[in-house]
Amino acid sequence: xxxxxxxxxxxxxxxxxxxxxxxxxxxxxxxxxxxxxxxxxxxxxxxxxxxxxxxxxxxxxxxxxxxxxxxxxxxxxxxxxxxxxxxxxxxxxxxxxxxxxxxxxxxxxxxxxxxxxxxxxxxxxxxxxxxxxxxxxxxxxxxxxxxxxxxxxxxxxxxxxxxxxxxxxxxxxxxxxxxxxxxxxxxxxxxxxxxxxxxxxxxxxxxxxxxxxxxxxxxxxxxxxxxxxxxxxxxxxxxxxxxxxxxxxxxxxxxxxxxxxxxxxxxxxxxxxxxxxxxxxxxxxxxxxxxxxxxxxxxxxxxxxxxxxxxx
Amino acid sequence: xxxxxxxxxxxxxxxxxxxxxxxxxxxxxxxxxxxxxxxxxxxxxxxxxxxxxxxxxxxxxxxxxxxxxxxxxxxxxxxxxxxxxxxxxxxxxxxxxxxxxxxxxxxxxxxxxxxxxxxxxxxxxxxxxxxxxxxxxxxxxxxxxxxxxxxxxxxxxxxxxxxxxxxxxxxxxxxxxxxxxxxxxxxxxxxxxxxxxxxxxxxxxxxxxxxxxxxxxxxxxxxxxxxxxxxxxxxxxxxxxxxxxxxxxxxxxxxxxxxxxxxxxxxxxxxxxxxxxxxxxxxxxxxxxxxxxxxxxxxxxxxxxxxxxxxxxxxxxxxxxxxxxxxxxxxxxxxxxxxxxxxxxxxxxxxxxxxxxxxxxxxxxxxxxxxxxxxxxxxxxxxxxxxxxxxxxxxxxxxxxxxxxxxxxxxxxxxxxxxxxxxxxxxxxxxxxxxxxxxxxxxxxxxxxxxxxxxxxxxxxxxxxxxxxxxxxxxxxxxxxxxxxxxxxxxxxxxxxxxxxxxxxxxxxxxxxxxxxxxxxxxxxxxxxxxxxxxxxxxxxxxxxxxxxxxxxxxxxxxxxxxxxxxxxxx
Numbered sequence: 001x002x003x004x005x006x007x008x009x010x011x012x013x014x015x016x017x018x019x020x021x022x023x024x025x026x027x028x029x030x031x032x033x034x035x036x037x038x039x040x041x042x043x044x045x046x047x048x049x050x051x052x053x054x055x056x057x058x059x060x061x062x063x064x065x066x067x068x069x070x071x072x073x074x075x076x077x078x079x080x081x082x083x084x085x086x087x088x089x090x091x092x093x094x095x096x097x098x099x100x101x102x103x104x105x106x107x108x109x110x111x112x113x114x115x116x117x118x119x120x121x122x123x124x125x126x127x128x129x130x131x132x133x134x135x136x137x138x139x140x141x142x143x144x145x146x147x148x149x150x151x152x153x154x155x156x157x158x159x160x161x162x163x164x165x166x167x168x169x170x171x172x173x174x175x176x177x178x179x180x181x182x183x184x185x186x187x188x189x190x191x192x193x194x195x196x197x198x199x200x201x202x203x204x205x206x207x208x209x210x211x212x213x214x215x216x217x218x219x220x221x222x223x224x225x226x227x228x229x230x231x232x233x234x235x236x237x238x239x240x241x242x243x244x245x246x247x248x249x250x251x252x253x254x255x256x257x258x259x260x261x262x263x264x265x266x267x268x269x270x271x272x273x274x275x276x277x278x279x280x281x282x283x284x285x286x287x288x289x290x291x292x293x294x295x296x297x298x299x300x301x302x303x304x305x306x307x308x309x310x311x312x
Numbered sequence: 313x314x315x316x317x318x319x320x321x322x323x324x325x326x327x328x329x330x331x332x333x334x335x336x337x338x339x340x341x342x343x344x345x346x347x348x349x350x351x352x353x354x355x356x357x358x359x360x361x362x363x364x365x366x367x368x369x370x371x372x373x374x375x376x377x378x379x380x381x382x383x384x385x386x387x388x389x390x391x392x393x394x395x396x397x398x399x400x401x402x403x404x405x406x407x408x409x410x411x412x413x414x415x416x417x418x419x420x421x422x423x424x425x426x427x428x429x430x431x432x433x434x435x436x437x438x439x440x441x442x443x444x445x446x447x448x449x450x451x452x453x454x455x456x457x458x459x460x461x462x463x464x465x466x467x468x469x470x471x472x473x474x475x476x477x478x479x480x481x482x483x484x485x486x487x488x489x490x491x492x493x494x495x496x497x498x499x500x501x502x503x504x505x506x507x508x509x510x511x512x513x514x515x516x517x518x519x520x521x522x523x524x525x526x527x528x529x530x531x532x533x534x535x536x537x538x539x540x541x542x543x544x545x546x547x548x549x550x551x552x553x554x555x556x557x558x559x560x561x562x563x564x565x566x567x568x569x570x571x572x573x574x575x576x577x578x579x580x581x582x583x584x585x586x587x588x589x590x591x592x593x594x595x596x597x598x599x600x601x602x603x604x605x606x607x608x609x610x611x612x613x614x615x616x617x618x619x620x621x622x623x624x625x626x627x628x629x630x631x632x633x634x635x636x637x638x639x640x641x642x643x644x645x646x647x648x649x650x651x652x653x654x655x656x657x658x659x660x661x662x663x664x665x666x667x668x669x670x671x672x673x674x675x676x677x678x679x680x681x682x683x684x685x686x687x688x689x690x691x692x693x694x695x696x697x698x699x700x701x702x703x704x705x706x707x708x709x710x711x712x713x714x715x716x717x718x719x720x721x722x723x724x725x726x727x728x729x730x731x732x733x734x735x736x737x738x739x740x741x742x743x744x745x746x747x748x749x750x751x752x753x754x755x756x757x758x759x760x761x762x763x764x765x766x767x768x769x770x771x772x773x774x775x776x777x778x779x780x781x782x783x784x785x786x787x788x789x790x791x792x793x794x795x796x797x798x799x800x801x802x803x804x805x806x807x808x809x810x811x812x813x814x815x816x817x818x819x820x821x822x823x824x825x826x827x828x829x830x831x832x833x834x835x836x837x838x839x840x841x842x843x844x845x846x847x848x849x850x851x852x853x854x855x856x857x858x859x860x861x862x863x864x865x866x867x868x869x870x871x872x873x874x875x876x877x878x879x880x881x882x883x
Contacts, residue, residue: 036616125496129518129832197610198682280613282682 010094014083021229022046031276050222058218063123071118072223089260092162101149101159112138119212130211140294147301148185165245177312181304188297190239194232196279240267321346322401343784346401357407362422369397372702374813375429376798377437379465400720418444425702436463454482470540485512489521523827538810552639560638561790569786569799580767582646587725588762591755596625597791598752601843608837609686621669646772687742691826691838701822705793710743717789741841790815
């Protein structure tokens with residue numbers, strides 16, 4: 001059982017990420033508007049959008065069942081659970097019991113599973129196509145994450161996310177090349193998982209009218225938009241919390257946590273800045289050609305394994 | 313109007329037709345030196361059109377129906393062909409349809425390009441093209457009464473809104489695939505164009521097996537309105553409103569159709585001003601389409617930048633016409649406003665800025681990593697399909713055909729201007745996009761040339777009289793392709809019949825072939841590549857799968873083609 005302090009930290013960081021998510025997506029919108037040379041909405045627009053949607057009436061398609069209704073809640077709960085287990089401010093995971101590679105991958109899979117299932121359940125053709133794309137993206141990206149995390153676990157000698165983060169902090173894995181390759185593979189996977197152009201396959205607005213999101217409205221849509229933002233923040237956190245843990249607190253005192261929080265926000269802004277620039281300077285990939293570029297990610301992850309084996 | 317015999321162009325086609333069908337050619341009249349109307353017997357109509365179309369390099373421009381019972385006791389159908397062989401001219405094949413049977417043999421089995429025109433004649437006049445393979449409604453809504461034909465002279469007042477006859481949609485979408493497909497409805501409001509058009513994509517996974525579409529949701533009854541309510545010069549302003557983007561080309565086409573019918577010579581300065589504004593409109597339209605091409609592939613940065621630059625072309629329009637759209641400048645006989653010295657200067661400055669900015673933007677666009685990958689090989693319009701359906705503008709030029717009204721049938725001031733012609737053989741979206749970007753720079757050169765060489769003099773002729781029942785064609789190369797207007801003057805200061813045909817009307821029917829074999833994700837960019845204009849066509853539906861010699865391809869063959877996608881039965 002985790003102690004009270006750890007539990008409080010876990011809940012606190014999940015709540016913070018949740019509250020931060022609309023700000024992060026608002027930041028993306030501002031950046032996008034700047035690159036488009038338009039004025040655009042402010043940083044807080046996504047909070048306003050979510051609040052407005054929460055007040056609206058919800059319309060559910062006739063054929064939709066329980067999965068369609070439950071999906072936003074399941075998604076939110078799962079993402080919050082991941083957020084609780086990630087090492088955000090501290091080097092160790094606050095909830096070590098679920099803060100390991102396997103749970104993490106399973107929870108990510110769960111998110112994807114329900115996301116695409118609800119698309120099929122809504123009965124809408126566009127949502128259906130979006131769902132099948134989401135599933136395909138899963139099949140393409142999961143091997144990359146799996147392999148990269150396993151190499152990281154081998155390097156750290158443990159599957160605990162906290163241990164991995166500590167080992168990346170001190171570079172004690174014994175193979176610098178492998179650690180760098182893992183970092184790149186994870187960064188690539190994180191970018192794809194954030195669902196940004198050119199990899200926003202499932203929700204491609206011009207092609208599929210937002211895919212699985214098509215049929216949602218009102219509070220359901222508000223929750224989902226929040227989840228999409230939260231998922232991006234969580235994915236960014238796995239990169240900067242576990243693989244770039246510089247500035248993270250080794251011990252949980254108030255002052256170190258404060259510095260860690262500042263460092264975390266700075267890193268988060270950097271990640272979103274880079275992602276935003278990439279996202280706005282390319283066109284969407286053709287869906288059928290996606291697998292060609294995702295192989296690059298798998299290649300890097302494989303390279304990491306090779307580096308580890310030869311101990312470079 | 314008497315046209316001197318020696319100046320005529322297109323006599324060879326008439327002679328050839330007389331030789332091929334000696335006893336069927338009843339009459340021959342010349343509206344201008346390059347416009348001939350040949351009246352043939354009803355039975356010979358399909359063969360006459362086919363001879364000109366496939367035998368003499370003719371392209372179907374428009375099919376006009378007309379209720380001429382007050383003039384000669386019959387209905388008439390006019391098949392307007394743009395002859396682009398050795399002589400460049402328009403030849404119109406006309407046949408009379410008796411009001412008792414209201415039947416005439418359909419041309420569509422021989423020339424597929426006639427399909428929309430014949431369906432429209434069927435809707436609007438109740439004439440029956442016998443043998444027409446697709447007898448669904450084209451223009452009229454599904455809930456329109458069966459026996460009300462709006463364009464007949466004795467049918468209805470233009471204000472009449474008949475009671476709807478059914479509450480449900482009865483339109484049958486055609487699906488040539490026999491194997492199981494999922495239906496993806498796009499519409500009634502198109503997702504990213506945000507315009508009314510109902511598409512049905514029949515897909516297997518993500519592959520489009522077949523597509524069908526229903527348009528004309530916003531038919532505005534302009535032809536009826538012009539014929540019953542407006543004076544000749546009012547219609548120039550109505551023609552402006554046909555399209556929100558290329559309105560000026562319509563009003564030039566309309567004005568020149570009346571000018572051609574009456575033999576009015578527009579002063580050279582007015583012709584030059586029309587040319588300048590036609591090209592300003594092309595700048596505007598091409599920038600819009602290039603921007604949308606970015607938007608449809610998810611490259612919104614490009615979209616926004618093209619729209620920012622497009623603002624300059626609207627400033628140009630405001631400078632030269634007084635409104636942000638190139639509206640309200642034309643009159644029959646010339647234009648209403650001259651271009652003054654300071655406007656001339658400012659125009660040069662603006663197009664200079666446009667040239668610089670667009671050059672940079674296109675550089676960025678074409679070097680964007682996956683842009684080319686998204687456009688290359690997508691939405692192929694095969695050369696033969698293009699030949700069969702007579703598409704126009706960048707759509708047909710992207711499939712290797714040399715068609716441009718500005719060069720083939722010079723109008724306004726184009727006779728004395730060097731116009732570059734850009735033709736590519738890629739047959740895909742990339743070709744069409746590249747052609748647009750090259751034409752953009754041509755337009756700038758043409759505007760500069762016109763500003764340098766504008767002749768002095770008046771900008772309007774007046775004092776002519778309207779002679780009843782004269783008729784002629786007016787034509788322009790709009791940014792999207794040939795616009796053509798056929799006008800017949802009346803005896804009550806109103807048009808007896810006005811048929812306006814926008815460029816998209818000719819491009820829609822071939823779209824089905826462009827969509828086949830692509831993926832759902834490419835559908836929007838393919839639709840956008842013909843730069844469709846919903847409101848100005850406002851007229852797609854489909855054409856059955858058939859060869860030029862009218863043998864129906866059996867479903868089995870189609871099914872095989874859908875599966876294996878080799879040896880297209882369309883070739």
